[in-house]
Amino acid sequence: MLTLLGCGVVANVALARSKGLGGGTLMVNFGWGLAVFAGVTVAYVSGAHLNPAVTLGLVANGTTEFVEGVPVNVLSVLTYIGAQLIGATVGAVVAWAAYKKHFDAEEDPATKLGVFATGPAIRSTGWNLVTEIVGTFVLVFVVIGFGRNGDPSGLAALGALPVALLVVGIGASLGGPTGYAINPARDLGPRLAHAFLPIKGKGSSDWSxxxxPIVGPIIGGVAAGLAAIPLMPILG
Known part of the structure; x- marks a missing residue:
């Protein structure tokens, strides 16, 4: 659900002859925020874990259960991350199917890749990494802050709307340099889909x-989880 709607809004704004062509970055930010809203809403069974950076950040923060009956251990963490990656890939494939004729009509390979994966406005990998670390730190740190007033074991207990608005805010404030992946699965899954789908004139998947967008969010998420221990103690 997350990447179906998230990649879908980018396709709507960017691809040739789409009715949303030229909708701008704010439309993309709100589209991704609402994609998070939908994803969190339907993923309540898992505690609404859509993002490996959030999962690892909660582990670093000392979470003992992802959701009632699912203890935190190596197997559960790997299962969550694997499911997140599979879901992200499938969502991107469905988004491509929805916009198949517009992918065919679009001539620019970079625009086609941009529907699936993030890329820097100015390529400087060190600083691009910093941007992803900062953006993901904000995401995970605030998510943990939400949980301090509810159930810190999962996002579903928070309600979907606060997380969605947070993602919109991160995109509006920190999304300019890299397109704000802030989620390793959100970038890697669709990038894999771009690599194997029969997209006309698609060009490189930019594996370099x-x-x-994998390492940066992981560092930012874990750092936020650790920082929240002394900075946001549980009261009462």
């Missing part, structure tokens, strides 16, 4: 950059 692909590590940035």
């Amino acid at each position: 950059y692909s590590w940035v």
